[in-house]
Amino acid sequence: xxxxxxxxxxxxxxxxxxxxxxxxxxxxxxxxxxxxxxxxxxxxxxxxxxxxxxxxxxxxxxxxxxxxxxxxxxxxxxxxxxxxxxxxxxxxxxxxxxxxxxxxxxxxxxxxxxxxxxxxxxxxxxxxxxxxxxxxxxxxxxxxxxxxxxxxxxxxxxxxxxxxxxxxxxxxxxxxxxxxxxxxxxxxxxxxxxxxxxxxxxxxxxxxxxxxxxxxxxxxxxxxxxxxxxxxxxxxxxxxxxxxxxxxxxxxxxxxxxxxxxxxxxxxxxxxxxxxxxxxxxxxxxxxxxxxxxxxxxxxxxxxxxx
Amino acid sequence: xxxxxxxxxxxxxxxxxxxxxxxxxxxxxxxxxxxxxxxxxxxxxxxxxxxxxxxxxxxxxxxxxxxxxxxxxxxxxxxxxxxxxxxxxxxxxxxxxxxxxxxxxxxxxxxxxxxxxxxxxxxxxxxxxxxxxxxxxxxxxxxxxxxxxxxxxxxxxxxxxxxxxxxxxxxxxxxxxxxxxxxxxxxxxxxxxxxxxxxxxxxxxxxxxxxxxxxxxxxxxxxxxxxxxxxxxxxxxxxxxxxxxxxxxxxxxxxxxxxxxxxxxxxxxxxxxxxxxxxxxxxxxxxxxxxxxxxxxxxxxxxxxxxxxxxxxxxxxxxxxxxxxxxxxxxxxxxxxxxxxxxxxxxxxxxxxxxxxxxxxxxxxxxxxxxxxxxxxxxxxxxxxxxxxxxxxxxxxxxxxxxxxxxxxxxxxxxxxxxxxxxxxxxxxxxxxxxxxxxxxxxxxxxxxxxxxxxxxxxxxxxxxxxxxxxxxxxxxxxxxxxxxxxxxxxxxxxxxxxxxxxxxxxxxxxxxxxxxxxxxxxxxxxxxxxxxxxxxxxxxxxxxxxxxxxxxxxxxxxxxxxxxxxxxxxxxxxxxxxxxxxxxxxxxxxxxxxxxxxxxxxxxxxxxxxxx
Numbered sequence: 001x002x003x004x005x006x007x008x009x010x011x012x013x014x015x016x017x018x019x020x021x022x023x024x025x026x027x028x029x030x031x032x033x034x035x036x037x038x039x040x041x042x043x044x045x046x047x048x049x050x051x052x053x054x055x056x057x058x059x060x061x062x063x064x065x066x067x068x069x070x071x072x073x074x075x076x077x078x079x080x081x082x083x084x085x086x087x088x089x090x091x092x093x094x095x096x097x098x099x100x101x102x103x104x105x106x107x108x109x110x111x112x113x114x115x116x117x118x119x120x121x122x123x124x125x126x127x128x129x130x131x132x133x134x135x136x137x138x139x140x141x142x143x144x145x146x147x148x149x150x151x152x153x154x155x156x157x158x159x160x161x162x163x164x165x166x167x168x169x170x171x172x173x174x175x176x177x178x179x180x181x182x183x184x185x186x187x188x189x190x191x192x193x194x195x196x197x198x199x200x201x202x203x204x205x206x207x208x209x210x211x212x213x214x215x216x217x218x219x220x221x222x223x224x225x226x227x228x229x230x231x232x233x234x235x236x237x238x239x240x241x242x243x244x245x246x247x248x249x250x251x252x253x254x255x256x257x258x259x260x261x262x263x264x265x266x267x268x269x270x271x272x273x274x275x276x277x278x279x280x281x282x283x284x285x286x287x288x289x290x291x292x293x294x295x296x297x298x299x300x301x302x303x304x305x306x307x
Numbered sequence: 308x309x310x311x312x313x314x315x316x317x318x319x320x321x322x323x324x325x326x327x328x329x330x331x332x333x334x335x336x337x338x339x340x341x342x343x344x345x346x347x348x349x350x351x352x353x354x355x356x357x358x359x360x361x362x363x364x365x366x367x368x369x370x371x372x373x374x375x376x377x378x379x380x381x382x383x384x385x386x387x388x389x390x391x392x393x394x395x396x397x398x399x400x401x402x403x404x405x406x407x408x409x410x411x412x413x414x415x416x417x418x419x420x421x422x423x424x425x426x427x428x429x430x431x432x433x434x435x436x437x438x439x440x441x442x443x444x445x446x447x448x449x450x451x452x453x454x455x456x457x458x459x460x461x462x463x464x465x466x467x468x469x470x471x472x473x474x475x476x477x478x479x480x481x482x483x484x485x486x487x488x489x490x491x492x493x494x495x496x497x498x499x500x501x502x503x504x505x506x507x508x509x510x511x512x513x514x515x516x517x518x519x520x521x522x523x524x525x526x527x528x529x530x531x532x533x534x535x536x537x538x539x540x541x542x543x544x545x546x547x548x549x550x551x552x553x554x555x556x557x558x559x560x561x562x563x564x565x566x567x568x569x570x571x572x573x574x575x576x577x578x579x580x581x582x583x584x585x586x587x588x589x590x591x592x593x594x595x596x597x598x599x600x601x602x603x604x605x606x607x608x609x610x611x612x613x614x615x616x617x618x619x620x621x622x623x624x625x626x627x628x629x630x631x632x633x634x635x636x637x638x639x640x641x642x643x644x645x646x647x648x649x650x651x652x653x654x655x656x657x658x659x660x661x662x663x664x665x666x667x668x669x670x671x672x673x674x675x676x677x678x679x680x681x682x683x684x685x686x687x688x689x690x691x692x693x694x695x696x697x698x699x700x701x702x703x704x705x706x707x708x709x710x711x712x713x714x715x716x717x718x719x720x721x722x723x724x725x726x727x728x729x730x731x732x733x734x735x736x737x738x739x740x741x742x743x744x745x746x747x748x749x750x751x752x753x754x755x756x757x758x759x760x761x762x763x764x765x766x767x768x769x770x771x772x773x774x775x776x777x778x779x780x781x782x783x784x785x786x787x788x789x790x791x792x793x794x795x796x797x798x799x800x801x802x803x804x805x806x807x808x809x810x811x812x813x814x815x816x817x818x819x820x821x822x823x824x825x826x827x828x829x830x831x832x833x834x835x836x837x838x839x840x841x842x843x844x845x846x847x848x849x850x851x852x853x854x855x856x857x858x859x860x861x862x863x864x865x866x867x868x869x870x871x872x873x874x875x876x877x878x879x880x881x882x883x884x885x886x887x888x889x890x891x892x893x894x895x896x897x898x899x900x901x902x903x904x905x906x907x908x909x910x911x912x913x914x915x916x917x918x919x920x
Contacts, residue, residue, distance in 0.1 A: 204419035212434045213407030223422045301424055302469040
């Protein structure tokens, strides 16, 4: 198991390198640049700025320079948020985004998976229809609708929770953003779990286990649930990475200083180091979580471990 | 009064299982379907009831209903009494104390009937703990004893293994061990041998027959194979479209069947001991050039770790040579893993051989440029095992069958194509209106006819059939084999027929090649192979084929030899068959036997064939 994990980690290095190289090229190929604003800078000023940040060098030199920086853990300076390095920006925002994301995933798993199991066990009965309908609605509503709705309901009318802000991570302030982030994930998990469990419940080995008189609870718990959760695990890997790096919409709606906006703002502003920094963090996180998902997969199914 | 009644009942000894007026229905969006109608039967202690019929006859549904395992839309009416207890009215918890305890069940497909993520030992012990109420250690010990009883070698190690690590035969033994784990009074085996090799089939059936005698339990053997019934059952019930059409002692039903349907079933079951010689020797005059010639064909696969670890090399086919003459049909037989499918795929260059040559009509196929080979493929056609899986689900039957014409005869206009399509559909026994249907709307037999139509629309000169009927019912198998024989007689194409069913091969082939672990064991004209097999492996295969005759089959079963082929990753030294051979001598481990030609044109690879009786 350990050697398998080490081999997989070694295998992620080339993948990450490809991600970095492709995004480096794509970001530079986009028209415009960090200093192309509505009001054009005087050419000498601009040339000075570009020389300062090394943007006048050939692309290959810039690329090599960037990779060397990465090896030292240096993402470079932000071109638009003066006086901040990208590392500082990410270090400030990521803990908040990651906390929000992890809490949201936890909530989604704890509600979505049991809801899916119940729906599958009560297939085509009232509870199943309720759960599947709710899940469909929750999936269809975008966060920029549910977020303000929650803020209105729980913040303004019921006055249970603050509408926005974060107060350095006070739990009360995180409830609504977490709820908003978790809702579509929980809905998707419920649907995924339901479909997967229904398929497993129709499998021969479940029929065979029932024919041994093992009892419904044991058949579900020991024979059906593990294989049914495999698609859930493989979905959760990338989903966790996505949610942890922050959501622009949720952070904007609730006024939270996370990292979700950096990817979008950095791309619009052509803040090359900021975009690249976010890409590297997101890419590495995705690879790491996929690896964890695969390891869990192996624990769930001995057939995978053999491969 | 009550005591007299009780003793009277005891004297009558209630049947282990008695069904009366059992009707099984399913509610579907298209209305109610009746899977079984008014089924009445009884199984006594120490007796095996064979339940036979085609797939869709409702055999399985009757017994799933007995165990309360019908799908959610299924409903059972009537009565099903187990030792006097009405099962159909039992509460779920009470039913769970009967299932797996009083009644053990063995399902058809051991591949999919064991839970993949739990160890074999865990799954056996689980049932023992549940029904016998013993602790972990006692359950483990009992599971070991059971595995030994069902003749699983190295049971301690098997306990730790997962189902995918075991062969099909071992998995079915584990299933039987689980079914026996709480000493049931009734064992229901639903097609327990259908997906297994003929040798393993015989072993499993022999084990079931032994267990029935030893434990004096009732047994139900659900099958479409009358040969299996003849070896194990005491009485037989024949089901057709959900109704029992005939029931009686096995000898009476198989020897003097009363119902026309039973007679049809019997007629369609191929027999090794049938009257009439198999097809005569090849029509080709000696000295005429072979149409297809394989020389020392060897195929290897890389298996195992692909990352940084080394590959293991598996030799699937090892130095196979044969020639096939125009108009001849050659059977290729052997257990799974013998390399049969690999051999025919390599012959068609669908797989790249590691060594050896394939020569078709004087041309070495490997030397031909891709374009030439593709044009040549109109002469070389193949039918696969899985009738439905080898048809594109998004194409209609007409499109599937007509596709070869569009590729190989693009000059044909629409009318000419339609005419050929209609002709070939007629030839394979399909009606013209099926042309607009999709594969999933057809039965298995119809799907295989579509495959045959697609392969023969171009009038190929070589037709390869790779286990074409092993996924079909016995009566349908017979129809397909009859069709193939007919098509072959009509044209002078060569037929390469791969099968593990020697009784079927006997009907169709003039010569037979026996493969074991990728090596040739024996190649002989069918007549001499079936009447006087030389190689011990050929003898074992022939002995394992069930014969639907209750007078001889039980004794044949009792002689079933144990053992399964070893892993092709580490074949035995010398003669690969020696580890299972009853006649193995020291020399067999030392040298690979030569491929000897006998006077009567047969060839055999065995050190000891001369000394054998």
